[in-house]
Amino acid sequence: MLPRPFFPLLLRILLFFALLPLPLNPQRLSAQEKPYFVTYSHDLEEPGNLEVESRTDLARPDASTRFAAEATEFEYGLRAWWTTELYLEGQTTPADSTLFTGFRIENRVRPILRELPVNPVLYIEYENISGADKTLLEVVGHDSQSDLAVPNAIARRTMQHEAETRLILSSNLRAWNLSENFIAEKNLGHAPWEFGYALGATRPLATAASPHPCSLCLQNLTAGAELYGGLGDAASLTLARTSHYLAPLLGWQATPSMRLTFSPGFGLTSTALNRVYRIGLAYEFDQFGSRFFARNGGAH
């Protein structure tokens, strides 16, 4: 059961999505994406489609109070081989404050335009976030739960301009997806490169489609797990004092346009949070770009 202070935030998130102009094109939708929270696969957004996703992390560091961190993600398929994303982030810590913590801009590109046994994707991201940011979109270096226990008034004074790069390797083997991400992150100001990893595997619970429209059927449920953590930094390339998490995943394609994901993550080391609950809610708007680029028939 979720702690009570989280309910107002969750209510606001759900209200936000309830007020979105959903029926832009309600008759369809696709969802190639896997229910990963940290790991990326080689599935990119379909060209012209826009996906809006709310990702909420709920956790409590040992030396602090509970918090809820929210990342709202706008993901757009520029090309079949190029996806771009904007994240807007914030957090609320009961008995402290609620604040906007920054933004990220990210691009993923498939350099090889064929399906291979292992498909590489290049990922580059610019982050402009404050020290109060608590979204766990990646774990690198010596990230620790103590970083998340600093009072907001102090943590927000630090602004971080960071570049994150990933080498994403991903394979679809029959109904399985296996993905490996190698992460290198650099504070553009003054810190050494930090490294991390994310590994994931998912599979739909049924591989054949139903001949009838259905919502709560096994083909729309995807289960899996991801393992992620830090690998130290350039000055201290060691697993000592690094955080690692194991997180089961469950995804539900509730309607053709809406996907729900849930993941209880478990810290595997003393520097990791004991538990982190993640909830994702995504809507996809098909051929969103064609509303603005109709002359060219939308994205192509």
Next chain:
Amino acid sequence: MRRFTLTVLIFLAAALAFAAGPATNPVDRWQRVPPRDHARSNPLAATPETIAAGSQLYRTHCAQCHGPAALGDGRKHPSLRTDHVRSASDGDLEWFLRQGDLAHGMPSWSSLPPTQRWQLIAYLRSLP
């Protein structure tokens, strides 16, 4: 900061150089299919259930581009009721779904389980 900007520019230039492949003549498309894939036939019988399941998949994944009747939009998104598609073997179509044509906007559908790709092909075969 300047070094980072340069790195980003090199990254994007390299990505564009890799991704901008030569135009593909649709006639040549099936000739690129490996013989082993070309020879494959649909393991699913074309029963009404299989076709209906393929129809559901088509509506979910394909209709947004190729149209509800698979006639395309006359511009970027081609019709699937053409002699070119009919001339393809089951294996050609499965290979193409799996590979996509990323340079020309067709995503790879390797993320669909193989059974669903074959259901989709059964539906495409049922189109007049």
